[in-house]
Amino acid sequence: MDRPPIDDGVLTVRDGVILALQPGDTARDLAAEDLGDVVLMPGFINAHTHLELGFCRGRIPPCPLWDWFDRLIELNRRPDAGPLRRQSIIEGARESLEAGVTCIADISRSGENAALLSDSPIRKTCYIELISGAKSPPYDAHSLEHALAKVRTRAQDDRLRIGISPHAPYSVTPEDLAAAASLAAHDGCPLTVHVLETQDERDWFAQGSARLDAYLAKYGVGGGARRPGGSALKLLRTTGILRHRPLLAHLNYVTDDDLAILKKSRAAIVWCPRTHAYFGHAPHRWLDMLNAGIPVCFGTDSLASAPSLSALDELRFLHAAHPGVDSMTLLECATARGAEALGLGQRLGTLTPGKWADFVTIPLPEVLVRDVGRAVLETQHGVSGVWVNGANVFTRR
Ligand SMILES: [Zn+2]
Known part of the structure; x- marks a missing residue:
């Protein structure tokens, strides 16, 4: 590389x-x-996944994200979901290694991934996910800090880092986003956020979206306040998130203004090509990002929307769709650039x-x-x- x-x-x-x-x-x-x-x-880097959702594999047919969340939440509220999630994390790490993924960035609501993966040889950054107002913690900045401290009792080494993931700019209040940014600043922990995954999210910030409002009201998350008149990335900038080398997932619906903000920030982008195809999103601007010098790497997202946890499968899928893109560039995005995006470029990726x-x-x-x-x-x-x-x-x- x-x-x-x-x-x-x-x-x-x-x-x-x-x-x-x-x-x-x-x-x-x-x-x-x-x-x-x-x-x-070099081993492949899967820079965005949720191993705990592995048990949902093949159980949700492609549908709009809000319907998909309904189905996902329903599966996760079943009485047997806890053990299934834990088993999925362990099996997911093994499946990742067998696919040549030696390093993962894995998001978990419960924070159980760090303990469950401590014996796995895979290199991992385990992020604890915050959703403001969620039924289970972390549901605000205070409970996120508490969860981080609790998971931290486990020794970290070269193979395990603990990070935080305020879920998305619409599901986390501006106050919680700002608190997460300052937590990352004081703690030095890695930070990842889902951003602009849907057109609805972009609309919600620009002029409001009834569909997104309905989703937030249904689950009582996000603080209930609409935030029209701005943009998701401007909110991440004003709350301080963009200052902390965040790994931003998806960015499926960016404008030229968004690209300009990203170029000036220290953020890296992780895109999940097969999950993007599963949801039938509009074409992604990853090549515009690469041409603008914005760091781009790849992830699979979870098995609830991707057929495997293999970064190589993602690359082969992209290569088939874009045969004109230099193969080495694709391989770099899943190795050297993935390492840079995770802040591990000095030790990993080449x-x-x-x-x-x-x-x-x-x-x-x-x-x-x-x-x-x-x-x-x-x-x-x-x-x-x-x-x-x-x-x-x-x-x-
Ligand atoms: Zn995700």
Whole structure:
């Protein structure tokens, strides 16, 4: 991701960290393991998911977001939902690793993901989600701070970071958004927010939206106050959210003004292409964002709207839809740029000496491959091996 591909490369790892990456002769190096005809590349980063919703897989047919939320809330209020959510988190981490995802940004309402994933080798940023006025905590800034402190009792290490996620500018009050921003400022914790996922959200801020008003009133969330006359991104700017390198999810309905705000901010964008297609949204402006120099990375979103937790599947889906987009750019968005977006660019995302040894192999039997990136996106093979901190955590048999 930071240099041209190396033919017959040798990657040297010590104590979980990359020591060297160079052309070599594995036959002469007795300590080296010959991985065969594979592409060896950084592990994939899934920068937006909700593993706890895995049990909703295939249970909600495509529909407008507000109807989808109804169905999702109904499934989550069933008596057996708690154990199913916990099981989904554990299974989701395993499924992610087997798809070559070595790092996830995972949002949970309960904050249970941090404890449940502490034994998983996957690298994770676990965000606790705040919805103002929700029935269960965190439902305001105070309960968010309390939840953060509670989850924090668990030791954090290189593989686990705890973050906060004020859900969206319409479902979190301006006061709670401002409090979340100052919490992130004092604590230094990562921050992610869903923004402009629907046209209704854009309309709600611009001139009001009866559909969004009805949704908020139905669940009693968002504080009940309409906020027309502005925009979602302007609210994130005035409440201080944009100052804290937030990871902003979706941005499906941005205007030129929004792009100008994003360009001036320190925000990164995570887009979920297959979930975008599932909801049938208007074309996304991710290429405009990339051309404007706005950081873009990819996520799957949850299994309630995406068919898998594989970042590689997202890339292959995008490549099929946009064959003219440079394959290496796509791969960078799911590795190096994802790491930057999570604030982990110094340790993750490329096979650079000094970084964590998180990498995957993809079988590529072709003898001569001119465009390696394209071959990775066009071969039918999934990942064959996955390493985190230099330790093999999955091998396809
Ligand atoms: Zn989401």
